[in-house]
Amino acid sequence: MIIKFLIFFIVNLYSNYCDKISQSFSDAIWSLKISDGKKDIVRCNSEKLLIPASSLKIVTSIYSFEKLGKDFKFKTEIMSDDVKNNTVEFFVIKGYGDMTLGSSNFNSSIDGVLNDIYDLIESKKINRIKNLIIDTSLLDDYPESSWEWQDIGNYYAARVSAFSINDNQYSIYFKTYGVGEKTDIIKIYPDPGLKIKNYVVGDLPKTGDNSYIFSNPYCENAVIRGSLGITTSAYIVKGSLPNPLETFLKILVEFLKSKNIIIENNDVIYQPLNKKLNVLKTYYSPSLSQIIKVMNKKSFNFYAESLLRYSLLKKGVYGLNENLKELGDFLKEKGINRFKIVDGSGLSRRNLFSCDGFIKLLEFAKNRYYYNEFYESLIYPGDEDAKGHIKKFGLKYNLNTRIKSGSLNGVRSYVGYLKNDGIIYSFCFNVNNYIDFIDTDLFFEELLFKIIKDKK
Numbered sequence: 252m253i254i255k256f257l258i259f260f261i262v263n264l265y266s267n268y269c270d271k272i273s274q275s276f277s278d279a280i281w282s283l284k285i286s287d288g289k290k291d292i293v294r295c296n297s298e299k300l301l302i303p304a305s306s307l308k309i310v311t312s313i314y315s316f317e318k319l320g321k322d323f324k325f326k327t328e329i330m331s332d333d334v335k336n337n338t339v340e341f342f343v344i345k346g347y348g349d350m351t352l353g354s355s356n357f358n359s360s361i362d363g364v365l366n367d368i369y370d371l372i373e374s375k376k377i378n379r380i381k382n383l384i385i386d387t388s389l390l391d392d393y394p395e396s397s398w399e400w401q402d403i404g405n406y407y408a409a410r411v412s413a414f415s416i417n418d419n420q421y422s423i424y425f426k427t428y429g430v431g432e433k434t435d436i437i438k439i440y441p442d443p444g445l446k447i448k449n450y451v452v453g454d455l456p457k458t459g460d461n462s463y464i465f466s467n468p469y470c471e472n473a474v475i476r477g478s479l480g481i482t483t484s485a486y487i488v489k490g491s492l493p494n495p496l497e498t499f500l501k502i503l504v505e506f507l508k509s510k511n512i513i514i515e516n517n518d519v520i521y522q523p524l525n526k527k528l529n530v531l532k533t534y535y536s537p538s539l540s541q542i543i544k545v546m547n548k549k550s551f552n553f554y555a556e557s558l559l560r561y562s563l564l565k566k567g568v569y570g571l572n573e574n575l576k577e578l579g580d581f582l583k584e585k586g587i588n589r590f591k592i593v594d595g596s597g598l599s600r601r602n603l604f605s606c607d608g609f610i611k612l613l614e615f616a617k618n619r620y621y622y623n624e625f626y627e628s629l630i631y632p633g634d635e636d637a638k639g640h641i642k643k644f645g646l647k648y649n650l651n652t653r654i655k656s657g658s659l660n661g662v663r664s665y666v667g668y669l670k671n672d673g674i675i676y677s678f679c680f681n682v683n684n685y686i687d688f689i690d691t692d693l694f695f696e697e698l699l700f701k702i703i704k705d706k707k
Contacts (some may be wrong), residue, residue: 272295279683282298282299287674288614297610297679301604301662303603304659305597312547313612316539317581321620331531341384346389347413348389348557350553357541383507385518385520387519390561398598404490410492411553419491419495421442423489425437426485427480429481442501453478454479454480464490540624550656552598557595585612585615613667613679617677629668630654632650647693654668661687662683663681676703
């Protein structure tokens with residue numbers, strides 16, 4: 252009798268939490284699940300397929316760890332034929348999927364790469380290059396077609412390429428004046444070759460960046476609209492390079508010519524050169540664990556999109572469609588049969604995933620050799636390496652959480668782990684189609700705290 256009463260009490264207790272969510276998000280679709288690895292602690296609508304936004308990077312992380320291994324490094328090769336009379340017929344930079352070359356995320360830069368290439372050329376006593384080539388034959392990619400027009404011109408929608416530089420993004424430097432006054436563009440680097448119309452105005456100090464760049468990889472024009480919080484220093488807004496390889500090649504040619512290196516021809520190629528060349532130098536990326544750590548801490552879409560396309564690199568397979576098929580098979584092997592995934596970052600609203608699916612993956616990862624690296628890639632309360640408001644999650648109620656969140660207009664999702672009394676709980680909370688009148692971070696933090704507290 253006592254056991255039946257306890258079961259009745261617990262079921263009703265957690266039903267009350269589900270009712271609280273329903274009341275708070277009465278017009279929304281939502282899902283919740285918390286598990287201790289052996290049983291579900293709370294489960295409400297957990298089978299529903301909802302838009303996960305950037306929480307989808309959990310899926311991309313685990314898939315990449317599985318297929319590449321935590322210590323895997325991408326590479327970029329510099330090659331040439333034999334040097335004759337200080338001249339080479341071909342000088343080729345070939346990309347193999349390294350998305351980190353020249354990235355400030357790893358203390359690199361475009362200038363650093365330029366100088367390094369020049370030092371290599373000088374060391375080989377080369378002063379004439381007949382054909383300077385960037386080889387992107389491994390992959391000629393395209394942006395996901397369902398990404399929104401508001402997003403695709405901005406840095407967080409940077410396109411993937413076999414050779415990447417500076418995270419395939421450029422920076423626009425603005426000078427702000429008064430509130431409501433038009434801003435001026437004072438510098439753009441690297442130059443994307445776009446004709447940019449600027450409609451950005453100043454806003455109150457500390458209101459931040461509320462501007463959007465409207466362009467796409469196949470246009471020569473761009474429009475930037477919105478507002479920037481006025482500041483005495485230059486305000487930097489980052490965009491997605493429409494043609495990253497052509498942009499870098501132009502910069503490289505100009506730089507080498509300034510160093511008195513003769514460049515006769517230059518080109519980006521999308522098919523293998525089929526020439527026997529000598530490898531002069533190989534650049535290696537940081538380890539996959541380090542890349543995923545930056546990806547999850549900063550919710551860095553470019554790395555997620557790159558990793559999804561190159562996770563089968565060891566098999567000699569590249570591309571979005573090829574990896575989506577393999578990813579689908581991987582998820583089904585783990586008992587996750589209902590989902591829709593079209594990208595690696597979660598930027599598309601076509602992605603659909605359930606809390607049931609996330610919990611299965613989180614529990615699966617607990618027993619994998621890369622678990623510590625995966626766990627450390629997630630955001631903890633007060634995390635200085637994290638980007639955005641989610642770094643504060645867990646501070647108010649002193650929760651020992653590791654979390655990956657996601658947000659789009661009308662979408663908030665939270666996926667991760669909670670440690671309490673020696674137990675590692677997996678959790679997922681996702682809300683779609685809600686009107687932004689509630690602090691969802693604080694709401695879920697309080698809910699998570701009360702559920703774990705009441706479990707005691």
